[in-house]
Each structure stands twice: as structure tokens, then as C-alpha cells.
Amino acid sequence: MIIKDLQVNRRKIPLFMPFKTALRTATEIESIDVTLTLENGIIGRGAAAPTFVITGDSSESIEAALMGPIKDVLIGSDIGHFQTALQGIQSCCVGNPSAKAAADIALHDAYCKLLNVPLHAFLGDKKSLQTCMTIGVDTPEKMADDAKRNIDLGFKVLKVKVGANPSLDIDRIEAIRDVVPKAVKLRLDANQGWAPKQAVQLINDMEKKGLGIEFIEQPVASHDLEGLKFVTERVGIPVMADESLFSAKDTLKLVSGRYVDLLNIKLMKCGGISNAWKIASIAETNGVACMIGSMMEPALSVAAAAHFAAAHPNVKYFDLDAPLWLSEEPEELSYVSEKVILSDLPGIGSVNAVPNTVKG
The missing domain is CATH 3.30.390.10 (Enolase-like, N-terminal domain)
Structure with a gap:
């Protein structure tokens, strides 16, 4: 054809x-x-x-x-x-x-x-998906309010943005911990905002305070792989690469050199589903689990990422909340609180637009 x-x-x-x-x-x-x-x-x-x-x-x-x-x-x-x-x-x-x-x-x-056939069937599986919800970086009080609101809406995992004005980062996490149940998982994303030694000090302080951090995304500059390894080797909380990972070649270096514990795959960084599959498989061979992430991007591309994540066995974590930030309703997938529901229509599919229960 x-x-x-x-x-x-x-x-x-x-x-x-x-x-x-x-x-x-x-x-x-x-x-x-x-x-x-x-x-x-x-x-x-x-x-x-x-x-x-x-x-x-x-x-x-x-x-x-x-x-x-x-x-x-x-x-x-x-x-x-x-x-x-x-x-x-x-x-x-x-x-x-x-x-x-x-x-x-x-x-x-x-x-x-x-x-x-639906995309997930073509790729070979359809495991259940539960997305985290992102808390944008702001004052500790505002971030605590946002965290409490999203937990009340049914989210059990929060991805907390830090790294802007690092001196406030521990205050931000403590403020969030004060208002969310202990069972709620917190994932931190510094977006390259820390220096290596600063990252080690902050992360170790968070461990000592028992703030319940599941993992830390991209603590240092994307190009500073030695700094990334420096942090990974000196903290107990797992470290994840995001902006340092674009390709299968990057994957080989990161996992073979043990620069990080985890990888964040995004279709917009790696060039699509075919390359995402290669990255996840290389990581799997080296015993490194992956997360599927998304930029601030349209529902269609997030749905494609979700189909990939549902099919690949080495994608263990899911960050697919971008459509919930948009003013238009997603047609290719739907959400029930933290659950991401994929279409079974051919291709990426579409679903009838329904009122979104998590926007507010």
C-alpha cells in the first residue's frame, strides 16, 4: 500500500x-x-x-x-x-x-x-497504566496545595519539580509531605537544576529526614555524565536520566557505565516508538528499568507513548499526565483519576470525549 x-x-x-x-x-x-x-x-x-x-x-x-x-x-x-x-x-x-x-x-x-489492530496489540501487550501527576515548581505553600488537591483527586504518585532556587527544595518537599499521606510516592525532577556536590547533599539530607523519595530525575546538567555518575554513586535514592538520554547509543553508555539507576524515555527526545523500543530493550538487557515520560505535548503523541509503555515489559513507571494540563479533552485516550485508559480501536484510536474528572 x-x-x-x-x-x-x-x-x-x-x-x-x-x-x-x-x-x-x-x-x-x-x-x-x-x-x-x-x-x-x-x-x-x-x-x-x-x-x-x-x-x-x-x-x-x-x-x-x-x-x-x-x-x-x-x-x-x-x-x-x-x-x-x-x-x-x-x-x-x-x-x-x-x-x-x-x-x-x-x-x-x-x-x-x-x-x-490497535497499536498496543501490534506491539504485543496491554498492561495497565497508572500515571503520576506533576507538581510544578513554586513556593512550598503553593506546591503543598497542589499536591493535596491532586491526592484528593485520586493520584497516588506525585512527580515534584524542583531545582529552581535549590535552597528551597527541601522546604518544598517537607511542605508536601506535611499534607499528603505517607503512602503517597514522591518522585523528584530537578531538570538539571543542581550541581553534583549540591545534589548529593540535598538528596542525602532528604534521606535522613525520611521524606519518602522514590527516585530523582536528572539532578545535574544533561552533558555532565561524570557528574551524574558522581551523584548516583553517593546517594541511596535511585537516580534517573532524562535530558541525558536521547538515543540507543546514549542508552548503551549510560547503562554499561552505570551512570544512573533508571532511564526516562520520551518519544520527542528519541524520535518515536521504534527508537523507544530499542532503548527499553537495551536497558532491559542491562537490568535497568525505564519510565515512559512526556513533554508538555498533545494527547495524540502521549497516547502513542502510552501504547508503547503498555506493550514493552521493561517500562515500569509511567508519567503520562500531559493531556490533563491541556484545555482540550483528549480523544485518543482517557483518564479515571490516575488510570490511563487506552483505546482498542485500530491504530492509536480515539474515545468519546468525556468531562475530565481530574481537572480543576
């Missing part, structure tokens, strides 16, 4: 409230939506969102890559040669992981629709 056309549309989606991390504050996202049309009329859908401070991708660069080299390599090709098409997306240009992810998602969606 020949791929006949590829088109791109850009749109902005407001957030319900500002999303604050140590790297940026977002009040809206821009979604670059891609449609891939087969000669029999089947349409595969993908999407990407630019995150300049992490991937280096802008809206303009994503669109240019999709409408340039990616379109050139896909149009006229036979989707029946699915793996060849996937390889073509990855090899047609240097970098551009978010554009590649959008095309990879659309190709998976179209191929699964051609086969008349």
Missing part, C-alpha cells in the same frame, strides 16, 4: 494553569499535527510539540523537517515495507527528533489501521 501524501498543521493549545520547571514556564503548547495518507484513503496521525530548551526543536524546524526530507523519503514508498519506512525517517536527516517522532507515530497509526 503506497503512501500518497503527508501534510502538516500547526495549532496552539492553552494550558489550564502555568507549567513551571527549573528550565521554563509554559502557558500553552504548540502542536505540530501530521497526517499521512495511504492510496486507499487510510490516514495515519502523528503529532509533536517543540521544546527548545530540551530537544532544540522549534515549530519551524519540526515543520521544515516533516515537509522536506521526511516527506521526500515517505511519499511513494510502500507501507508494507514498514521497517524500511521507519529507517527512512530516522536516516533522512540529522537531529530533528520531534519531527521524526511525529512521522514515526503517524506511520505506526496508519500501518495498524491497515492491519485493523
Whole structure:
């Protein structure tokens, strides 16, 4: 079945409230939506969102890559040669992981629709998914209020953003611990906000205070792998790589050198489902568990990540709350408190939009 056309549309989606991390504050996202049309009329859908401070991708660069080299390599090709098409997306240009992810998602969606199977079935499994909820970095009082509200809505795991003004970070976690049950798990994400020695001191202080931290994401700068290893070797709480991980090659270095204990896979960083599968499998071979994460991005690409996470046995943790921050209802997946519900329709699927029980 020949791929006949590829088109791109850009749109902005407001957030319900500002999303604050140590790297940026977002009040809206821009979604670059891609449609891939087969000669029999089947349409595969993908999407990407630019995150300049992490991937280096802008809206303009994503669109240019999709409408340039990616379109050139896909149009006229036979989707029946699915793996060849996937390889073509990855090899047609240097970098551009978010554009590649959008095309990879659309190709998976179209191929699964051609086969008349949901994406999770094509990938081979459908384990249950429970997302954490992100608490943006702010004053200790505001973060405690946000944490309490989300626990009341049914979330049992909170991903807490820290790293902006590190001197406040322990106060932030203590304030949250004061208002949430002890059974609630806290995952910290410093977004590269700490220096290595500072990270060790902060993390060890948190351990001594018994703050119940499950793991720490990206405590130091993405390029500082030796600093990342320095922290990992000197703290008891597991350390996870996020911004340091983009590719299968990065995975090999991180896990073989024991730079970290855990990995955070994001489709927008690695270039899509096909590369995410490679990363998770390499990590599995080396005994390193993975989390599926998401940028602040549209529901379609988060749904694709969720299908991948439901299928790969080495994805043990789930951070899929991005659609819950958006002003539009997700169509490709749904939420019941912390539970992420995947569609069984062909491809990535869609569900009837229903009022979202966790927005407020």
C-alpha cells in the first residue's frame, strides 16, 4: 500500500494553569499535527510539540523537517515495507527528533489501521497504566496545595519539580509531605537544576529526614555524565536520566557505565516508538528499568507513548499526565483519576470525549 501524501498543521493549545520547571514556564503548547495518507484513503496521525530548551526543536524546524526530507523519503514508498519506512525517517536527516517522532507515530497509526489492530496489540501487550501527576515548581505553600488537591483527586504518585532556587527544595518537599499521606510516592525532577556536590547533599539530607523519595530525575546538567555518575554513586535514592538520554547509543553508555539507576524515555527526545523500543530493550538487557515520560505535548503523541509503555515489559513507571494540563479533552485516550485508559480501536484510536474528572 503506497503512501500518497503527508501534510502538516500547526495549532496552539492553552494550558489550564502555568507549567513551571527549573528550565521554563509554559502557558500553552504548540502542536505540530501530521497526517499521512495511504492510496486507499487510510490516514495515519502523528503529532509533536517543540521544546527548545530540551530537544532544540522549534515549530519551524519540526515543520521544515516533516515537509522536506521526511516527506521526500515517505511519499511513494510502500507501507508494507514498514521497517524500511521507519529507517527512512530516522536516516533522512540529522537531529530533528520531534519531527521524526511525529512521522514515526503517524506511520505506526496508519500501518495498524491497515492491519485493523490497535497499536498496543501490534506491539504485543496491554498492561495497565497508572500515571503520576506533576507538581510544578513554586513556593512550598503553593506546591503543598497542589499536591493535596491532586491526592484528593485520586493520584497516588506525585512527580515534584524542583531545582529552581535549590535552597528551597527541601522546604518544598517537607511542605508536601506535611499534607499528603505517607503512602503517597514522591518522585523528584530537578531538570538539571543542581550541581553534583549540591545534589548529593540535598538528596542525602532528604534521606535522613525520611521524606519518602522514590527516585530523582536528572539532578545535574544533561552533558555532565561524570557528574551524574558522581551523584548516583553517593546517594541511596535511585537516580534517573532524562535530558541525558536521547538515543540507543546514549542508552548503551549510560547503562554499561552505570551512570544512573533508571532511564526516562520520551518519544520527542528519541524520535518515536521504534527508537523507544530499542532503548527499553537495551536497558532491559542491562537490568535497568525505564519510565515512559512526556513533554508538555498533545494527547495524540502521549497516547502513542502510552501504547508503547503498555506493550514493552521493561517500562515500569509511567508519567503520562500531559493531556490533563491541556484545555482540550483528549480523544485518543482517557483518564479515571490516575488510570490511563487506552483505546482498542485500530491504530492509536480515539474515545468519546468525556468531562475530565481530574481537572480543576
